[in-house]
Amino acid sequence: MRKFKTEEVLEDAGLKKTVIRIKMLDFISASKTAVSQPDLEKIFGKIADRVTIYRILSAFEEKGIVHKIIDLHGTSRFALCNDKHCKEHDHHDEHIHFNCTECGNVTCLDNVHVPVIKLPKNYKAATFNMSVLGVCNDCTVK
C-alpha cells in the first residue's frame, strides 16, 4: 500500500538506528491495529527495559512517526501515522478508530471519512476523535 522503510524513517527523524527502535518500528508498522504499551512490553520486554520502550514510543510520537490513541480502557495505543495526517504537527486528527469488542484490537479506519457535525453555538471545534465499538473484520469472519 505505502512504502515504509524503517531505517529511512528513523534517519529522517534524526533518531539513531538502534536494534530496539528498528524492531519496535518494524513491529508497529507490520501491525494492522494500534498496539498498546503493555503489548509491546510483552514482546520486547526481554530485550529492552519498560522505560526504554516508553521513551521510544514518546520519541516516535514526537517525531510524528506514530500517533497515540487512548483506548476505551484509558490505556495508550500506538499506530503508524499516515503522511496525509502527520504533516500537521497536531496529532488529534481526523482519524476514526475502531475498537473491536471481541479481540480488543484498535484499528485506524483511514478510509472512512469523518462526518460533519453541527455544534451548539459558541462551541468551536478544533479536532475530532471518533471511535466506533463493534466487531472487526477478523472476528466477524471467524
Added chain:
Amino acid sequence: MRKFKTEEVLEDAGLKKTVIRIKMLDFISASKTAVSQPDLEKIFGKIADRVTIYRILSAFEEKGIVHKIIDLHGTSRFALCNDKHCKEHDHHDEHIHFNCTECGNVTCLDNVHVPVIKLPKNYKAATFNMSVLGVCNDCTVK
C-alpha cells in the same frame, strides 16, 4: 430541563441515602460537565475515603445513574445519564463528548445527533463514541 431528585434517584437504585452519596450525586448533577474522580477526591476527600468515592462512582455507574467517559488523557470522568440513553444497560451509547482545550472540561452534547458513518465490509458497529476537541461556550465567551 429535567427533574432530578437526588434522594429519589438513590432510592430507585436501591442505594442507601448516605451523606456522601447524596452530596456526590448533587454535585455531579449540578455540574454541567463530566467530572473526574480526582476532581471529586479534591472536593470530597476530606469527608470520604478515596476508595469510597471510587466505589460510589462504580455503584452509580452500575445502577445507570451516571455514565463513565474516558477523556483524552485516559482518566475516567462521570456524568449524569439521560433517561433516553440509560434505559439500555449498555452505556457506550451515542453520546458526543466535547473536550475543551481551554478549561479541560468534558461536556455531553446530547442535543447533537450522531452522524451515520459507513464502515468497511465485515465491520459491525455496535456503538459509537465521539469526542470533539475544541473551545467550549464558556471559554469562547470569556
Added chain:
DNA sequence: TAACATGTGCAACCATGTTGCAACAATAAG
C-alpha cells in the same frame, strides 16, 4: 578507533484503579 552525542537500564516515584477485611451505621425484627 577515539570522542562525543545520544540511547538505555536501573531505581525510584506518582497517580489511578482495585480488592479484602474489619469496623461501622442504618434499618428491620423482636
Added chain:
DNA sequence: CTTATTGTTGCAACATGGTTGCACATGTTA
C-alpha cells in the same frame, strides 16, 4: 429499646501505567 441483619465505609495493601534522574553503554562521525 435492643438486637440481628444488611449494606456502607475506612484502612491497608497491591497492580498497572506513566514519568524522571542519573550513571553507564552504544551508535555515529571524523
